[in-house]
Amino acid sequence: xxxxxxxxxxxVQPGESLRLSCATSGFSFSDHDMHWVRQAPGKxxxxxxVISYDGxxxxxxxxxxxxFTISRDISKSTLYLQMDSLRVDDTAxxxxxxxxxxxxxAPLALWGQxxxxxxxx
Amino acid sequence: xxxxxxxPSVSVAPGQTAxxxxxxxxxxxxxxxxxxxxxxxxxxVVVYDDTVRPSGIPExxxxxxxxxxxxLTISRVEVGDExxxxxxxxxxxxxxxxxxxxxxxxxx
Numbered sequence: 001x002x003x004x005x006x007x008x009x010x011x012v013q014p015g016e017s018l019r020l021s022c023a024t025s026g027f028s029f030s031d032h033d034m035h036w037v038r039q040a041p042g043k044x045x046x047x048x049x050v051i052s053y054d055g056x057x058x059x060x061x062x063x064x065x066x067x068f069t070i071s072r073d074i075s076k077s078t079l080y081l082q083m084d085s086l087r088v089d090d091t092a093x094x095x096x097x098x099x100x101x102x103x104x105x106a107p108l109a110l111w112g113q114x115x116x117x118x119x120x121x
Numbered sequence: 122x123x124x125x126x127x128x129p130s131v132s133v134a135p136g137q138t139a140x141x142x143x144x145x146x147x148x149x150x151x152x153x154x155x156x157x158x159x160x161x162x163x164x165x166v167v168v169y170d171d172t173v174r175p176s177g178i179p180e181x182x183x184x185x186x187x188x189x190x191x192x193l194t195i196s197r198v199e200v201g202d203e204x205x206x207x208x209x210x211x212x213x214x215x216x217x218x219x220x221x222x223x224x225x226x227x228x229x
Binding site: 035037045046 | 162166169223
């Protein structure tokens, strides 16, 4: 069974750091680009970052570039998001997602259930 | 940066047809994907590459594009179709993935 399971969310203060994980199973992790997408409470979806299937390419949304780092451990089939210098407006549910096929125009076909990050003083 | 614009809400009676629009510059030339998100759940892709339905998605849901507008059409709407719907494309010039603001479908 194909699964994505996020963890690592919590409540932190502005300026602090947090590391999210996304454990995957049921598919060949090294064959797919992986994404992080977030959703602030009551708001829409916002794409955060993508990492290529082999980890060689990473692209970030303007809102997080320079503060967040996406990475992957192929040996553990796990995706990560290191979030530094967190701000109140980073408060959101964070989803990891997998593309359907190996092209940037592909849809995000598989999603985890999300992990909540709250940044508050 | 590329922008996709959706109406915040659409309301229809059961059995009627709902049409949710997604406006973007020349969006008809791109691969548009549609996601359904029910309360408290993760998004699910219901139409991809403009018109393709994944297995398990009812034929009542269909997608189309023309010029600057992509449309998700839900025929014979059911109470279970109540959800937020998001369109999405990949913007090649910026290499960013872009979502529309989302449309809340209410079944009256």
